[in-house]
Structure formats: C-alpha cells, structure tokens
Amino acid sequence: MSWQPTALNASFLTLVGWALFLAVFTGRPDLVMVAIPLVVALALGRRPTGSALRIEHRVSDDRLLEDERASVTLTLHADGPVPLVELLEPLPPSVRLERGRAHAFFSLRAGEELRWEMTLRCAGRQRLQLGGPYLRFWGPLGLVAAEARHRAPQTVAVYPQLTPLRHLPRPLRTQTFVGNYVSPVQGEGIEPGDIRPFAPGDHIRHVNWRATLRLGTLHVTQHHRERNADVVLLLDTLSDVGPGGATVVDLAARAAATLAGAYLARKDRVGLIEYGGQLRWVKPAAGRAQLQRLLDTLLDASVVFTYVTRDVDLIPPRILPPQALVVALSPLLDPRFVRAATDLAARRFDLVVIAVSPVAAVRAAVRRGRVADVAARLWTLERRAQLDELRRTGLTIVDWDGVEPLDAALASLTRRRPRRVLAG
Amino acid sequence: MIRLAIATLVVLVVGIPLAILPAAPISWLAVAAAATGGVGVLALSVSLVTASATLSLIGYALALSWARPDADPVVSVILGSALVLVLALTHFARRSEGAMLGPGVMAGLIRHWLAIVGFGVVAAVVLTLGGVVLSAALVGASLPVVVVAAALGAALTVAGVIALVTTARDADAPSRR
Numbered sequence: 001m002s003w004q005p006t007a008l009n010a011s012f013l014t015l016v017g018w019a020l021f022l023a024v025f026t027g028r029p030d031l032v033m034v035a036i037p038l039v040v041a042l043a044l045g046r047r048p049t050g051s052a053l054r055i056e057h058r059v060s061d062d063r064l065l066e067d068e069r070a071s072v073t074l075t076l077h078a079d080g081p082v083p084l085v086e087l088l089e090p091l092p093p094s095v096r097l098e099r100g101r102a103h104a105f106f107s108l109r110a111g112e113e114l115r116w117e118m119t120l121r122c123a124g125r126q127r128l129q130l131g132g133p134y135l136r137f138w139g140p141l142g143l144v145a146a147e148a149r150h151r152a153p154q155t156v157a158v159y160p161q162l163t164p165l166r167h168l169p170r171p172l173r174t175q176t177f178v179g180n181y182v183s184p185v186q187g188e189g190i191e192p193g194d195i196r197p198f199a200p201g202d203h204i205r206h207v208n209w210r211a212t213l214r215l216g217t218l219h220v221t222q223h224h225r226e227r228n229a230d231v232v233l234l235l236d237t238l239s240d241v242g243p244g245g246a247t248v249v250d251l252a253a254r255a256a257a258t259l260a261g262a263y264l265a266r267k268d269r270v271g272l273i274e275y276g277g278q279l280r281w282v283k284p285a286a287g288r289a290q291l292q293r294l295l296d297t298l299l300d301a302s303v304v305f306t307y308v309t310r311d312v313d314l315i316p317p318r319i320l321p322p323q324a325l326v327v328a329l330s331p332l333l334d335p336r337f338v339r340a341a342t343d344l345a346a347r348r349f350d351l352v353v354i355a356v357s358p359v360a361a362v363r364a365a366v367r368r369g370r371v372a373d374v375a376a377r378l379w380t381l382e383r384r385a386q387l388d389e390l391r392r393t394g395l396t397i398v399d400w401d402g403v404e405p406l407d408a409a410l411a412s413l414t415r416r417r418p419r420r421v422l423a424g
Numbered sequence: 425m426i427r428l429a430i431a432t433l434v435v436l437v438v439g440i441p442l443a444i445l446p447a448a449p450i451s452w453l454a455v456a457a458a459a460t461g462g463v464g465v466l467a468l469s470v471s472l473v474t475a476s477a478t479l480s481l482i483g484y485a486l487a488l489s490w491a492r493p494d495a496d497p498v499v500s501v502i503l504g505s506a507l508v509l510v511l512a513l514t515h516f517a518r519r520s521e522g523a524m525l526g527p528g529v530m531a532g533l534i535r536h537w538l539a540i541v542g543f544g545v546v547a548a549v550v551l552t553l554g555g556v557v558l559s560a561a562l563v564g565a566s567l568p569v570v571v572v573a574a575a576l577g578a579a580l581t582v583a584g585v586i587a588l589v590t591t592a593r594d595a596d597a598p599s600r601r
C-alpha cells in the first residue's frame with residue numbers, strides 16, 4: 001500500500017507561500033511566525049500512519065425474496081493503531097440502505113475490534129454482487145492517504161416475490177401422473193362419476209347401495225382419475241420498458257415465479273422457456289428442486305438484443321410437450337413474440353397469454369403531464385384494439401396492468417374458460 | 425457542529441487583522457474574506473476556505489505594515505494555528521459528510537491536531553527564543569556578518585542532510601565481500 005499526498009497539501013503550501021512572501025515584502029517577522037505552525041503541520045502531517053487492519057465481511061443471507069432485508073456486517077480488527085480509516089461499501093442502485101451507512105470513518109487502537117453493520121433492502125429480482133469495502137487510510141491531518149480494496153465477493157440471489165394465487169388457468173389436457181385435476185377417464189379417484197352394473201373384479205366398497213336397492217341388481221359407482229398437467233411458462237424477453245426494477249420483464253418474471261409456485265404446489269410439472277435474444281429453457285418437472293431451478297433461471301431473465309428471430313419450432317417437444325398448457329407472459333410489444341404465440345395457438349397448443357401492460361410501467365418512468373396522460377390513454381386504446389384483434393384469431397388473452405394483483409386478473413379468465421377436460 | 429467550529433475559526437482568522445487596524449481597506453478585505461469563508465463553510469470547500477485565509481493573511485500583512493505595532497509572536501502563532509485547524513477541519517468535514525463516524529473518531533482527530541499545533545507552537549517559541557539569543561549575540565554586527573553567519577548555517581544544514589542520507593543508504597546497501 002502506497003501513501004500519496006492529497007490536495008490539502010496545496011492549500012497548506014499556498015498559505016505558507018503567501019505568509020513568507022508577505023513577510024519578505026513587508027519586512028515583518030510576525031508573518032514568518034504565522035508560517036511556522038503551517039510548516040510544522042506539513043512536516044508532521046505527512047507521516048504515514050498505521051494500516052494494519054484485518055476485515056471480516058459477512059452477509060446474513062445468500063438467498064432472499066424481493067423486499068426482504070439482508071444485513072452486512074464488517075468486523076474490523078486492528079493489529080496496530082489505526083488513527084483514521086475510511087470505509088465505503090459500494091452498493092448497486094437497486095438496493096436501498098435501510099439501516100446504517102455505507103460510508104464510515106473509524107479510529108482503532110492496537111488490538112481493538114469493531115463491528116460495522118448495515119441493513120439492505122433489495123428492491124427487485126437480481127443477483128446482488130457485494131464485492132467488499134474500499135478502504136482509505138488517512139494521515140492525521142489528511143495530508144497523506146493510502147487506498148486499498150478488501151475483496152470479499154459475495155452474491156445474494158434476490159428472487160421474485162411469490163404471491164398466493166386462487167384462480168389458476170386450468171389446463172385443457174392432463175397427463176398420466178397423479179395430480180389435482182379431475183380427468184374424464186374412469187379409474188381410481190375420489191370424484192364420483194357414472195353408475196354401472198357390477199362386474200367381476202369390482203371392489204365391494206364401490207357398490208352404490210342406493211342404486212342397487214332401486215334397480216334390484218348390484219351397481220357400482222365409477223370414479224374419475226385425478227391427474228396432473230404439464231405447464232410451460234413462455235417468458236417474452238424480446239422487449240422491455242419501464243423503470244429499473246419494475247420493468248415489464250420484471251413484472252412478467254414475478255408473475256412467472258408466482259404461477260410456477262402455484263402449479264408446482266398442485267403437483268403439476270412446470271417448465272420455462274425464455275423467448276428472447278437467447279432462447280433458454282428449463283425442462284418441465286415437478287417438486288421443490290424444480291421451483292428453485294425455475295427461480296434461478298428467472299433471476300437472469302433479461303433482454304439480449306438480436307436481429308435473429310428464433311422460431312418456436314426450435315424448441316424440442318420434451319421442453320414444449322404438445323399436451324402442455326402454455327402460459328405466455330408478454331407485453332406483446334415485439335411482433336416476433338406475437339407471431340410465435342399465434343403460431344402455437346394455430347398448432348392447437350393450449351395457450352393462455354398474460355399480456356403485461358407496458359403503459360403503467362412507462363408512465364412510472366416518464367414525468368407526469370397532460371401530454372403524457374393523453375399519450376397513455378391513446379396507447380391504452382390502441383393496445384385494447386390490438387388485444388381484441390388477437391382474441392379474434394383464437395388467442396386466449398388476460399390483460400394485466402402489473403398494478404392490480406395477478407390473481408384478480410386471472411379471476412376473469414377462470415370464468416370465461418371452459419371447465420371441461422378433453423382427454424386423459 | 426463541525427460547520428460551527430469552522431465558522432468560529434474563520435471569524436477568528438478574519439478578525440485578527442481588524443483587531444490590529446480597523447481601517448476601511450482592511451475592513452473591505454475582511455468582508456471579502458468573511459464572505460468567501462462563509463460560502464466555503466456552507467459548501468465545505470477547502471479551496472474557498474484557503475482563499476478566505478489568503479485574503480485574511482493579506483489583510484494581516486497590510487495591517488502590520490500600516491499600523492507598525494511591535495512584533496507579537498503570540499497573535500502570529502494563534503493565527504498560524506487557527507489556519508492549520510481550519511484547513512484540517514474543513515477537509516475532514518468535506519470527506520466525512522453523510523458518513524458514519526465511529527466511536528472516538530472526533531476525539532482522536534482533535535487529539536492529533538492539537539498535538540501537531542502544539543509542536544508548531546513549540547517550534548515558534550524555540551525560533552523566537554533563538555532569534556532573541558541571536559539578536560543579543562549579534563548586537564552591533566554589520567549586515568555582511570549576519571549574511572555570512574546565515575550562509576554558514578545553511579551550508580551546515582545541507583552538509584548534515586547529505587550526511588544523513590548517505591549514512592542511511594550505506595546501512596541499507598548489501599555487503600560487497
């Protein structure tokens with residue numbers, strides 16, 4: 001670590017120079033006496049002081065949900081006396097300091113230990129990189145300083161907030177594994193179906209005694225099977241608008257995380273396709289580990305600019321099974337995504353488009369005013385007309401403004417969509 | 425609180441020339457110095473405080489040369505010490521603005537600053553006493569004698585520094601055996 005003179009030396013030298021010049025000019029010894037404390041300060045204040053400091057940098061959590069808090073603790077241990085040390089923990093703009101300060105000065109005696117703690121509130125989904133604090137050791141008068149960086153790279157994954165959902169889009173087709181959807185196929189289950197005459201091999205506990213007494217012969221109650229479904233979340237990362245931390249991709253990622261959590265809780269297999277500059281996907285699977293995989297993928301979802309249009313044909317069937325319910329989350333700003341969604345619907349995929357409105361996100365990013373109000377209203381009308389046109393082509397679209405709860409937006413869809421299940 | 429301390433020191437520095445000679449030109453310089461210093465205190469700018477101090481020094485020199493009082497080392501040392509403190513304090517206030525100050529930081533800094541100012545005072549006293557002794561020893565000496573004595577002292581100082589530097593380098597050098 002090298003000690004460097006600071007700009008304060010220039011101020012001291014200016015005053016010394018003026019005092020000596022005026023002393024010679026006026027022939028007064030008093031002005032030489034004025035310069036003496038300044039010269040002594042320049043001589044003594046430029047001595048390097050102690051810099052023997054050990055730092056332990058600790059972050060309370062490495063995984064958080066949006067708006068949760070993490071505390072960063074720095075323990076300073078001085079091996080020798082440290083008259084003045086300045087510490088600065090650089091924080092990204094997406095993090096708010098809730099308690100404590102990210103900039104501090106400390107003075108430590110030899111062997112002394114100090115704890116410096118701050119609480120951070122993580123505003124949006126991100127991989128928060130904390131690299132460790134910058135250090136600046138100061139001479140006693142601030143005439144010399146030495147800089148260093150304590151490198152302690154730590155990453156905190158801030159996942160999208162999961163909100164409870166009651167109105168989930170029901171898949172039209174179910175799969176072969178046990179789940180929560182009532183299949184039309186008869187078999188083992190708890191949902192009663194048709195009644196038919198008793199046949200050899202039927203369980204006695206399935207006998208419907210009421211029908212048997214009325215009809216005079218043994219009848220049994222059949223049951224519907226409960227099956228799960230494949231759900232594929234199709235996230236549009238071709239375009240993004242809105243203020244940092246609340247862009248349409250952030251809103252869509254939050255909605256995707258919520259949907260993934262809700263479907264996985266219903267024992268469905270959930271997959272994810274990030275349809276953007278880079279085509280990334282997670283194969284449909286069930287369980288808690290899958291939720292973690294999906295959240296990790298959603299954390300990195302962002303717009304990657306490209307002129308290349310990737311067709312949905314590129315996606316292998318094991319990632320996008322034909323029987324799956326596809327939930328597309330998109331602001332519908334990029335015609336390439338609209339084309340892909342129309343293509344999927346034309347190929348008889350069970351598709352639900354959650355159209356994340358970019359109007360509110362853009363309004364939050366621009367200054368309020370009459371022109372902005374009129375522009376927003378016009379844009380809303382234009383967008384409504386676009387959605388109506390897409391609905392006429394056969395797309396099922398849920399309009400979500402990103403402000404109201406997703407569950408409220410999905411409630412209207414639950415009323416409109418048919419409850420029948422087509423195949424087992 | 426730190427701004428108040430800096431403002432007090434600026435008032436002290438600006439007020440000393442006025443105390444020596446409350447004349448109009450000195451007052452105008454003092455007003456300019458106070459205004460510059462005031463803005464410097466508000467903005468915590470070392471440059472503006474330095475400019476204010478420079479104006480005060482000019483005012484001090486003018487007051488001394490017009491009023492022609494006897495040399496007063498106490499006031500001079502107070503002025504010099506105040507200048508050291510005002511610069512150190514402004515610089516620290518500027519860089520620590522909005523930062524957290526750990527326990528004992530201010531107390532430790534003030535202790536260091538006062539120690540350095542104390543060394544300055546001691547050096548000023550020693551130099552003043554040396555001057556008094558020299559003036560007593562050189563009573564009746566002509567200007568050439570004083571110049572020769574000063575040159576001899578300067579030559580001895582340079583020789584001492586060269587000797588010090590050379591000794592240190594020899595001690596660091598590896599053995600050539």
